[in-house]
Amino acid sequence: MNSSSPGPLRIATRASALATWQAEHVAALLRAAVADCRVELVPVTTQGDRDRNSALSTFGGVGVFTREVQQAVLDGRADLAVHSLKDLPTEPTDGLLLGAVLPRAPRCDALLLPHGRPCSSLEELPQEARVGTGSLRRQAQLLAHRPDLRLGEIRGNLDTRLRKLDEGEFDAIILAEAGLRRLGWENRISLVLAPPVMFPATGQGAIGVECRADDERTRSALAHLDDPVTRIEVTAERACLGALRAGCHAPVGAWSTVEKTPTGATTLHFEAVIWSRDGSQRVNAKASGPGPEAALLGIQVARELREQGGGDLLR
Numbered sequence: 050m051n052s053s054s055p056g057p058l059r060i061a062t063r064a065s066a067l068a069t070w071q072a073e074h075v076a077a078l079l080r081a082a083v084a085d086c087r088v089e090l091v092p093v094t095t096q097g098d099r100d101r102n103s104a105l106s107t108f109g110g111v112g113v114f115t116r117e118v119q120q121a122v123l124d125g126r127a128d129l130a131v132h133s134l135k136d137l138p139t140e141p142t143d144g145l146l147l148g149a150v151l152p153r154a155p156r157c158d159a160l161l162l163p164h165g166r167p168c169s170s171l172e173e174l175p176q177e178a179r180v181g182t183g184s185l186r187r188q189a190q191l192l193a194h195r196p197d198l199r200l201g202e203i204r205g206n207l208d209t210r211l212r213k214l215d216e217g218e219f220d221a222i223i224l225a226e227a228g229l230r231r232l233g234w235e236n237r238i239s240l241v242l243a244p245p246v247m248f249p250a251t252g253q254g255a256i257g258v259e260c261r262a263d264d265e266r267t268r269s270a271l272a273h274l275d276d277p278v279t280r281i282e283v284t285a286e287r288a289c290l291g292a293l294r295a296g297c298h299a300p301v302g303a304w305s306t307v308e309k310t311p312t313g314a315t316t317l318h319f320e321a322v323i324w325s326r327d328g329s330q331r332v333n334a335k336a337s338g339p340g341p342e343a344a345l346l347g348i349q350v351a352r353e354l355r356e357q358g359g360g361d362l363l364r
């Protein structure tokens with residue numbers, strides 16, 4: 050090997066099917082965007098992968114799927130880390146920065162019925178139907194519309210969850226549309242659940258790529274991959290969640306859109322909602338403003354949610 054040629058860019062990733070798809074996607078984008086760029090994957094096992102039985106909302110706290118992937122980059126075993134932004138804690142990690150936010154995939158949640166049976170609304174589910182989702186955000190919103198539903202945690206990778214559904218363990222399950230589409234399961238979507246029925250999690254559908262803050266080579270490679278519109282959206286969403294001191298398991302939903310003005314400037318419209326666990330109470334707040342002020346708008350919305358008692362709903 051020519052000793053002056055830089056080594057490959059090493060991507061730390063979990064080994065799950067979705068994480069591997071996302072890492073391969075980043076690898077392909079880097080190869081296309083950066084001349085002579087070699088890329089390789091470095092698989093990492095996380096606490097979330099090792100503990101397959103506990104309820105996700107009860108163990109390890111935030112970052113169970115991301116901490117060890119980040120550590121591989123901090124240790125220099127890898128140069129960049131690919132995350133589902135929904136799973137990446139909002140608290141910054143010393144020594145790392147978000148070098149790229151990829152263009153967002155469809156960000157809504159999806160309802161899946163056994164064997165892909167179609168469904169036109171939540172009202173169609175049978176009385177007291179069993180719905181598999183451990184997410185407090187999804188549970189609260191389901192109960193807001195259908196207080197009779199019986200909700201329970203479902204864990205395992207996508208294939209396992211679909212099998213449990215088809216074998217009759219649940220009448221329906223909820224999954225993020227983005228993950229289903231990436232793995233080619235979009236034909237299993239019975240109904241897309243969008244606001245005002247179901248607000249997605251902050252960062253849902255977006256992929257973030259971290260690198261060491263002092264690694265100029267990787268930073269400039271990642272700059273080619275960054276999508277400014279998604280960056281604005283997730284900046285507001287993550288700032289809001291962080292200001293609420295909440296994590297991805299909290300009953301918090303967000304919706305942001307970016308409008309481009311004729312002069313090329315951006316306007317962000319941002320809304321966030323907090324529910325009580327049983328879905329019977331909710332507070333919401335909205336703000337609009339220039340895209341570059343996304344973080345401030347997110348924090349302002351968090352403050353308004355608190356003023357309306359949102360903090361009590363999170364406790």
Ligand SMILES: NCc1[nH]cc(CCC(=O)O)c1CC(=O)O
Pocket residue numbers: 133134135136223224225226227228252253254255256
């Ligand atoms: N918490 C797991 C997780 N993290 C990201 C996704 C989906 C992909 C995405 O939102 O980008 C999922 C699966 C799910 O919620 O169904």
